[in-house]
Amino acid sequence: xxxxxxxxxxxxxxxxxxxxxxxxxxxxxxxxxxxxxxxxxxxxxxxxxxxxxxxxxxxxxxxxxxxxxxxxxxxxxxxxxxxxxxxxxxxxxxxxxxxxxxxxxxxxxxxxxxxxxxxxxxxxxxxxxxxxxxxxxxxxxxxxxxxxxxxxxxxxxxxxxxxxxxxxxxxxxxxxxxxxxxxxxxxxxxxxxxxxxxxxxxxxxxxxxxxxxxxxxxxxxxxxxxxxxxxxxxxxxxxxxxxxxxxxxxxxxx
DNA sequence: ATGTCCGTAACCTACGGA
Numbered sequence: 597x598x599x600x601x602x603x604x605x606x607x608x609x610x611x612x613x614x615x616x617x618x619x620x621x622x623x624x625x626x627x628x629x630x631x632x633x634x635x636x637x638x639x640x641x642x643x644x645x646x647x648x649x650x651x652x653x654x655x656x657x658x659x660x661x662x663x664x665x666x667x668x669x670x671x672x673x674x675x676x677x678x679x680x681x682x683x684x685x686x687x688x689x690x691x692x693x694x695x696x697x698x699x700x701x702x703x704x705x706x707x708x709x710x711x712x713x714x715x716x717x718x719x720x721x722x723x724x725x726x727x728x729x730x731x732x733x734x735x736x737x738x739x740x741x742x743x744x745x746x747x748x749x750x751x752x753x754x755x756x757x758x759x760x761x762x763x764x765x766x767x768x769x770x771x772x773x774x775x776x777x778x779x780x781x782x783x784x785x786x787x788x789x790x791x792x793x794x795x796x797x798x799x800x801x802x803x804x805x806x807x808x809x810x811x812x813x814x815x816x817x818x819x820x821x822x823x824x825x826x827x828x829x830x831x832x833x834x835x836x837x838x839x840x841x842x843x844x845x846x847x848x849x850x
Numbered sequence: 851a852t853g854t855c856c857g858t859a860a861c862c863t864a865c866g867g868a
Binding site: 605606608609630632656657658701703740794795796797798799835837838 | 851852853854855856857858867868
């Protein structure tokens with residue numbers, strides 16, 4: 597089973613790339629972030645034509661998360677607790693409880709949005725902590741945190757910035773401590789494996805990236821993982837998202 | 851170069867957000 601996550605930075609603007617990508621990669625499950633669409637605009641019927649069920653939590657102009665699956669899509673939960681922004685959607689797909697997460701950006705360390713980000717990650721950790729341990733889980737998405745300096749092209753360029761601060765990293769450790777495995781780092785302990793490059797300054801060409809998009813699973817599911825790759829090709833070419841998809845290939849459950 | 855891209859509101863350009 598191929599489980600994937602991708603922050604598309606507007607599904608409207610990215611539709612040709614998303615369509616091409618799904619046809620080319622044939623993922624079983626796709627967790628999408630930043631659809632930037634209302635539920636009315638979400639192309640559920642186009643996904644259905646491709647053989648995929650889908651579920652969306654849209655907000656319109658900002659945020660927006662979705663799940664797209666060709667291995668079933670049941671028991672959808674929209675939203676994280678009392679959060680009013682469209683940043684979380686979960687469902688059961690092919691026996692996996694799948695969670696598409698779009699963690700608040702934070703903006704700057706002294707911004708109210710930063711406190712919101714830390715609260716949001718705390719709420720996500722609480723949800724992960726209280727989960728049904730008999731069900732295999734994957735949490736995927738844009739976490740807007742580079743968990744270690746290996747996840748940052750130049751740590752000196754990020755002193756005092758969001759995405760690398762100790763409280764954000766502590767919040768991610770708290771999430772991981774609910775017994776989740778960082779599949780990308782587990783598969784590639786030494787390579788940066790960046791997933792995001794700023795549109796500005798030719799960052800992609802210069803290799804100025806961050807690893808902020810993750811696939812996290814319970815340890816049993818992690819044992820099923822054959823490969824984890826960042827599809828850098830999706831960051832190239834015409835009208836790319838600023839994020840690349842992350843793809844995990846899982847063996848069937850035993 | 852604060853160097854790009856997105857959606858919006860408004861209007862042929864600016865703005866907030868990322």
